[in-house]
Amino acid sequence: MKHTRTISTVLAAAMILSLAACQSGEEDSSQTDVPAGVAVQVEEVSRQTISTENKVSGKVVADGQESIFVAVNAQCTAVYVEAGDTVSAGEKICTLDMASTLSSYNAANISYSSAVQSYQDQKAVFDSQIALYEKNLSDLKALKEIGAASQLEIDQAELQLESAVATRNSTLSQLEAGMQSYKSNVEQLATVLENVDSGGNVISPVAGTVVTLNATEGGYVSASMPVAVVEGVDTMKVQVSVSEALVPKLGQGDEADVTISSLGVSTVGTIRGIEKAANAQTKLYTVTVALDEDIEGLLSGMFADVTFHTDTSADAVVVPTEAILTSGSTQYAFVVEDGVAKYTEVTIGLTGNGVTEVTSGLSEGQQLVTVGQSYLADGTAVRIVSGED
The missing domain is CATH 1.10.287 (Helix Hairpins)
Incomplete structure (x- = not known):
């Protein structure tokens, strides 16, 4: 009899534990219910300015003495410096009648x-x-x-x-x-036109001291004699090689982004020289970018990345590049309307750093899917979450 009571007690305990486990499972299930719809992150479509970015690598070099020539006879209409003056890179030396x-x-x-x-x-x-x-x-x-x-x-x-x-x-x-x-x-x-800007101004390619000046107001300069000679002050510049497709899009005075990875420095430079003949071996053109600020620790020979901005489009629909999907020759994206994903074919224009211009298919103010778009089809129910969810 005692043995029978023991078995009954064990069975009762097991049933209690089983019921408790079932109740716990039901509670866990109710706690893990997830709202319907694919989780996505969105960004409102906006209009802004975008430029094509062309990134090339080069080296830092030190400036030395520069003789500034103009390969044509031209009359000098204005002179802005005298021998002995200190000039900065890009500063005007004189203006020539070169219309x-x-x-x-x-x-x-x-x-x-x-x-x-x-x-x-x-x-x-x-x-x-x-x-x-x-x-x-x-x-x-x-x-x-x-x-x-x-x-x-x-x-x-x-x-x-x-x-x-x-x-x-x-x-x-x-x-x-x-x-x-x-x-x-x-x-x-x-x-x-080397060292001459679009206004006919002869500019100094380097910072330094004007040691020789052969330009006089009302006089003429010739191809056989330098307009001026500038002694550099050991400032730094970056030289890069670019393709023949890019070089026509660059001009003296244009700004460019410069990154010195070894120093963890990003700065802005200005184009001060564009070689007019390609290197015989590489078939590339050398472009010189003057740095617009002194950088502590910068040494000649360091590597630098230069990003040129060309083909600018203003007031354009610009979206994150990863939001655009491709299937064969078709490019498309998804926008959210009334809680569902809407498939939208798009036409793209310029591409920049992580962003792309959309010339058709999207309008300002639409909710563009930027995360989760690869899991969507037209009409898929979605729920918008933040990046912290």
């Missing part, structure tokens, strides 16, 4: 840019056509294997492809010759 030369240079730049664009556009058209001809030929060969196409059709497709390739090569060769001619003209005029 016709500047006009010719601007016109040559426009012609060259137009020729480059024409070449690129024509190449894109030809490449697209040839890709279609190649696909057609490949499809016909596959059909012939199953008896659905003849050898004659294949021969005709091959001739069509060969003709398209020959036409492309001939046309692009002519366009390239014209482009190189315009480029040569730009380089010749750019040599004349």
Whole structure:
């Protein structure tokens, strides 16, 4: 009897523990219920200014003595310094009457840019056509294997492809010759305008002391004699090499972001020199960027990253780049409307540092999904959470 009571007691205890566990499980389940919808983070679409960012690496170098030449005879209309004066990098030395030369240079730049664009556009058209001809030929060969196409059709497709390739090569060769001619003209005029800004002002490429000055108001300067000689004060500058695609977009006086990683320093510099001839080995152009402030610990030979800002678009719809998704040739994003995700195809423009211009598909004020968009489809229920959730 005692044994029977012991068993009954154990069974009762087990039932109590089981009930308690069930109740605990029900409580835990109720506590872990999650609201319906995919969790996403959003950002309101806004309009701002965006610039294409072109990042290149270079080295810090020390300034020395600079002889400032202008490769043309021109009348001096104003002089701003005297021998013995101290000048900063970018400071005006004098002004020359170079209106016709500047006009010719601007016109040559426009012609060259137009020729480059024409070449690129024509190449894109030809490449697209040839890709279609190649696909057609490949499809016909596959059909012939199953008896659905003849050898004659294949021969005709091959001739069509060969003709398209020959036409492309001939046309692009002519366009390239014209482009190189315009480029040569730009380089010749750019040599004349080295150290001259868009206003005809001769500027000092370095900071230092004017030790020689050959410019006088009302007088003429010549290509055979420097306008001035400036003795550098051991200031630092950064030299980088850029491609022929980027160099036409840069101008003396333009600002650029400079980062010295070894010192953990980011600063702003100003373009003070653009070589007009490419390096024979690298085919790249040297651009000199003067640093606008003294940096403690900066030494010649240190590496530096320079970011040039080009192709600016103002009052543009600008969104985080990661918000844009791609499927084949289609780019799209998701916006939130009434608690659901809405699929929206977009067209993009310029790209900057982590941001992208959207030229169509999005409007200011919309709630753009910036986190969680990869898990969405059109009409998916969503719940907006903060980055801290």
